Structure formats: structure tokens, C-alpha cells
Amino acid sequence: MISDIKIVLASASPRRKELLNQVGLNPVIEPSGIEEIITTTIPEEAVIELSRQKAEDVAKNQLPGTVVIGADTVVAAEGKILGKPKTHEEAFEMIDSFQGKTHNVFTGVTLILCGENKMTVRSFAEQTDVHVYPMTQEEIRSYAEEDEPMDKAGAYGIQGRFAAFIKGIDGDYSNVVGLPVGRVYQELKKICEQEEKA
Numbered sequence: 001m002i003s004d005i006k007i008v009l010a011s012a013s014p015r016r017k018e019l020l021n022q023v024g025l026n027p028v029i030e031p032s033g034i035e036e037i038i039t040t041t042i043p044e045e046a047v048i049e050l051s052r053q054k055a056e057d058v059a060k061n062q063l064p065g066t067v068v069i070g071a072d073t074v075v076a077a078e079g080k081i082l083g084k085p086k087t088h089e090e091a092f093e094m095i096d097s098f099q100g101k102t103h104n105v106f107t108g109v110t111l112i113l114c115g116e117n118k119m120t121v122r123s124f125a126e127q128t129d130v131h132v133y134p135m136t137q138e139e140i141r142s143y144a145e146e147d148e149p150m151d152k153a154g155a156y157g158i159q160g161r162f163a164a165f166i167k168g169i170d171g172d173y174s175n176v177v178g179l180p181v182g183r184v185y186q187e188l189k190k191i192c193e194q195e196e197k198a
């Protein structure tokens with residue numbers, strides 16, 4: 001049964017843990033220590049690569065039967081990949097680049113089932129399109145000066161005050177918050193079924 005699997009979440013993001021808790025899963029938290037360096041201009045590839053690095057880093061230390069989950073989220077807007085802003089000024093520029101427009105949020109997820117001698121690895125990327133209302137320069141300035149944007153890809157939190165500027169989305173909401181939890185649950189179910197057959 002899915003509730004019997006030991007799940008290790010290779011992430012420091014409180015949102016990812018909460019999303020797993022929401023569907024009845026209680027992961028152990030072990031953030032990876034990798035440095036996040038993006039080496040491709042294709043967002044789907046970037047998030048898959050980073051999610052895999054995070055999961056592999058943590059999977060090295062696990063007992064057989066454990067499933068490690070790694071994830072990474074970026075925003076793709078106007079042909080650029082946006083991670084977390086380093087300064088409030090950068091947060092301003094990121095938001096200004098997509099206000100009044102539609103951008104894409106990608107979360108890459110890697111699940112690793114640790115075995116006696118081998119690791120079974122599954123990765124995927126999920127896309128959600130986010131439509132943002134036009135914002136005044138003052139609205140952007142005031143939001144970008146807060147703490148809320150600073151630990152988030154694209155410099156906003158759809159689950160926070162930035163909801164005031166969200167016109168709508170196409171795709172999975174939880175994917176924007178950092179983990180497409182429905183798809184993760186379904187993948188975990190498949191792993192469970194395979195384990196039961198083996």
C-alpha cells in the first residue's frame with residue numbers, strides 16, 4: 001500500500017511537504033546540498049535535470065525500499081528561465097517582464113526507488129500556464145519589496161498576496177506551488193504496484 005512506502009523528500013520547501021501531507025503522505029525531509037546550476041535553455045530539461053540531481057544526492061544514503069522525491073520549479077517568461085530572485089530589484093524586473101501576460105511554470109520531479117543494488121529512476125516535467133493581470137509600476141514595486149517573492153521561482157507566490165494579480169491558470173495549481181501532487185501520487189501508486197508484483 002502507498003501509505004506503507006517510506007518517502008524521503010529531498011527538498012527544503014515547506015510547500016512541497018504540505019502538498020504531500022495534503023494527500024495523506026508523510027515524507028521524511030532531507031534537503032539535498034547540491035548547487036543549482038542550469039545548463040540548458042529548455043525549461044523542461046532544466047527542471048528534470050535539477051530534480052534528478054537533488055533526488056540522486058539524497059538517494060545515496062537510503063535503505064532499500066525507500067522512495068526519494070526531488071523537485072525543481074522554474075518560470076519561463078518571454079524566452080527566459082526565471083529561478084529565485086537574488087535581490088528585490090531582480091524580483092521587480094522578473095514581475096515586470098510577465099505582468100499583463102501569460103507565462104509558463106514548469107516543475108520537474110524525479111522519483112527514485114532505492115533497491116539492494118540498483119536505483120529505479122522516473123522523471124517528468126509538468127507545465128502550468130499562468131495568466132497575470134496588468135500591474136502598475138507601484139504595485140510591482142510594493143510587492144517586490146516584500147519577503148514573499150524572495151524564495152520563489154519567478155519572484156511570486158500564487159498562494160500568497162500575489163493571488164491579487166492572477167487572472168487564471170491552465171493546468172495543475174499545485175504544480176505552480178512547487179509539486180504536481182496528483183501526478184506524483186499516481187507515479188507512487190505505479191511504483192507500489194510494481195513492488196508488490198516483484
Ligand SMILES: Cc1cn([C@H]2C[C@H](O)[C@@H](COP(=O)(O)OP(=O)(O)OP(=O)(O)O)O2)c(=O)[nH]c1=O
Nearest residue numbers: 011012013072073152153156157158176177178
Ligand atoms: C511560481 C511559484 C513558485 N513557488 C516556489 C516553489 C519552490 O519552493 C520555489 C522554487 O525553488 P526550487 O529551487 O524549485 O525549490 P526550493 O529551493 O524551495 O527547495 P529545494 O531546492 O530544497 O527543493 O518557488 C511558490 O511557492 N509559489 C509560486 O507561485
